[in-house]
Amino acid sequence: MIHRLTLGRIPAKPHTSFYDEGGKLLMEQMITREGFSGPFSILYYRIPPTDEFEVENLAIPGFCPFELVKEQQLHRRHVKTQDMKPAGDFLTGRRTLMVNANLQFCACKPCEPAKRFFSNGDGDELYFIKSGRGKLESLYGLLPFREHEYVLIPKSTPYRMHFEGDQATMIVFEGRPRLGIPSEYRNKWGQITDYAPFSHRDFRAPQELLHFGQNCDPIQLPFELVVKMSDRLSTHRYKHFPLDIVGWDGVLYPVAFNIHDFQPKTALVHLPPTIHTNFSGEGFVVCSFVPRMVDYFDRDGVKAVPCPYAHASVDMDEILYYVEGNFTSRRGIDSESISLHPLGVTHGPHPGTYARSIGTRRTDELAVMCDAYEPFKMTTFADGIEDKGYHTSWVKQESDNPDKPEAWRPIG
Numbered sequence: 001m002i003h004r005l006t007l008g009r010i011p012a013k014p015h016t017s018f019y020d021e022g023g024k025l026l027m028e029q030m031i032t033r034e035g036f037s038g039p040f041s042i043l044y045y046r047i048p049p050t051d052e053f054e055v056e057n058l059a060i061p062g063f064c065p066f067e068l069v070k071e072q073q074l075h076r077r078h079v080k081t082q083d084m085k086p087a088g089d090f091l092t093g094r095r096t097l098m099v100n101a102n103l104q105f106c107a108c109k110p111c112e113p114a115k116r117f118f119s120n121g122d123g124d125e126l127y128f129i130k131s132g133r134g135k136l137e138s139l140y141g142l143l144p145f146r147e148h149e150y151v152l153i154p155k156s157t158p159y160r161m162h163f164e165g166d167q168a169t170m171i172v173f174e175g176r177p178r179l180g181i182p183s184e185y186r187n188k189w190g191q192i193t194d195y196a197p198f199s200h201r202d203f204r205a206p207q208e209l210l211h212f213g214q215n216c217d218p219i220q221l222p223f224e225l226v227v228k229m230s231d232r233l234s235t236h237r238y239k240h241f242p243l244d245i246v247g248w249d250g251v252l253y254p255v256a257f258n259i260h261d262f263q264p265k266t267a268l269v270h271l272p273p274t275i276h277t278n279f280s281g282e283g284f285v286v287c288s289f290v291p292r293m294v295d296y297f298d299r300d301g302v303k304a305v306p307c308p309y310a311h312a313s314v315d316m317d318e319i320l321y322y323v324e325g326n327f328t329s330r331r332g333i334d335s336e337s338i339s340l341h342p343l344g345v346t347h348g349p350h351p352g353t354y355a356r357s358i359g360t361r362r363t364d365e366l367a368v369m370c371d372a373y374e375p376f377k378m379t380t381f382a383d384g385i386e387d388k389g390y391h392t393s394w395v396k397q398e399s400d401n402p403d404k405p406e407a408w409r410p411i412g
Helices: 380-384
Strands: 005-008 027-032 040-045 054-058 077-080 095-099 103-108 117-120 124-131 134-138 141-145 149-153 159-163 169-175 223-229 232-238 245-250 255-258 277-281 284-289 317-324 337-341 366-372
Touching: 095 380, 103 366, 124 317, 134 149, 141 149, 141 255, 149 277
Parallel strands: 117 223
Antiparallel strands: 005 245, 027 040, 040 245, 054 232, 077 337, 095 103, 103 169, 117 159, 124 149, 124 169, 134 141, 134 159, 149 255, 223 232, 277 284, 284 366, 317 337, 317 366
16 A cells, blocks of 8 residues: 555456466456455456355454453553563464554564464554564565564455564554555655655565465465454365465555654654654554654753653553663563553653753654554453553652663653
């Protein structure tokens, strides 16, 4: 959903006869959004993609289905995903942490090779790879990815993820009904503007089609595709490899984006965090906090306060995933921590960090934020790895000395 691309062989005109090297007629498939009114891609198959021979229900407890906390008090929350143990593959290791009407937010630490493919019919998926590197094998081809990259996968795309090494760490946003590039970053011709925080060149697409037994990891027959639809899973089986295509064109395909390619904006005084929006969906945004210069107002002895002010976000919940950097403005926060600051409760820097931020020139933070209009509900899995003392950690302590020479970071 970045721009139109072509990979492999396609006919000069859609919906016309097209043959393989041996003279066999290829099957054309359209993948469309919003009926026939939205974005689409057209693919050409050696074997029709409709001949699955068996379907059965599947459950992956903790991911689908998941269990919500029955009584969720109005608290600021800290979910310690660093306490999650590596488990499963990119699919079976996923654990749902928070949900609302438009978004399902998961964490995953895969440690096993993936055998089955997955297709999410409930929404677009956005992975953030905190650690690890590997490749996405999808209907559209091979897409390598590495640490600190987003991988955006369109709704209903069959794919699986393979990682090099023993394990990886990632989070996943499932956006309903859509998740992609904010419309305000495009001009009326659909081109990403020059003042957007990234360009077309920053997004990588598949460059090589998937070939059974050649350029992909081992695939067992019968081929299994796990489909998620209406928050239910089912396994669909094929006697052959159903992703054998000779070419495609269109605007629906997976892309990778490195968070370090995000171009942050800075100003004389503090800008709201949504200035760092990277992706958006229906009722939510995903923002990228990257190393940058901070606020630099300095006039007649008055200086900018780079540390965020206390914030009462009365219409939006805020999720923050801490990746790397100095986290001393949040007590107890570490890499892989997730904070949830709900609407209705003021949040802000911990005591001592506000004054300490004056005179700071740069921040080395790396974090992913999600602001959403619909309140998030926590799952019992997230509740089980929550720091229960986080909400009251703003209570001032004797050690909260604003003159203490300690590092500071302006998250939020």
